[in-house]
Amino acid sequence: MENNGGEAARPKVAVVVFLLNGNKVLLGRRRSSVGRNTFGLPGGHLEFGESFEECAAREVKEETGLDLDIHKIEYLTATNNVHSSPHPLHIVTILMRAIQADPHQNPQNLEPEKCEGWDWYDWDNLPRPLFGPLETMAQNGFNPFPPAPHN
Template sequence: MAQDRAADPRVGVGVIVIRQGMVLMGLRQGSHGSGTWALPGGHLEFGETVEACAVREVREETGLEIQHLHAGPYSNDLFEGRHYVTLFVIADAPDGEPRLMEPQKCSQWRWCRWSELPQPLFPPVDTIRTSGYAPPGAA
């Protein structure tokens, strides 16, 4: 019996980009989670490593180059009729300022303190924050 592939869980990758104790947040628009604040990231593509996805998504969305990647937490969320397992990656972006590379998907980028994230949050980000997780090196 064939399964409804649209109902299958998707794998997302969220990147906690840290600079000087701040994390990079973007205001989503035009897709699921529109009007919420999220980390850069996206869908893991077939055959892609989580790290390669993190580098690609941050570059595509912000123009920034990240380094010193390491694994963070994960979340398992049901929202807007979708099921996402989101793998978080922690990285540094020592140079440059984020640009709106995909203005149809994100209206602004902002450096924020983890303890003072803008609201409302994209559900996977809210899940890890409310779990008590705090990224190393972020205030």
């Protein structure tokens, strides 16, 4: 497969964040061509030399204005996503879990051309439609919350 420049197409790497607040997760309605009008997590493309944690903190800050507790950003899993519409796209997505540095800070929509706005949603009552990869994870029983400690 080739991209428009004639060179071989290569997968891109994205980092998305399950930003948790109690039993809720932060989601926004996407405005991009891939997944338009679906609810998705904050995140974006990994930059050269950046750690997953650095990317998670940067993307959340750029999109929502929220600061993450840098010591509590955790790797959860990765997914391999190939989209054919509106154009071929292959994204390896790194999924991270995080909490806010300041729980009293409210999300802002700092990229209105990419997102309609951010809100907190109960994991057991998510809005629909979800962005495809997130929908698949939810349907397969994925849970972004840490396991309860055993007594």
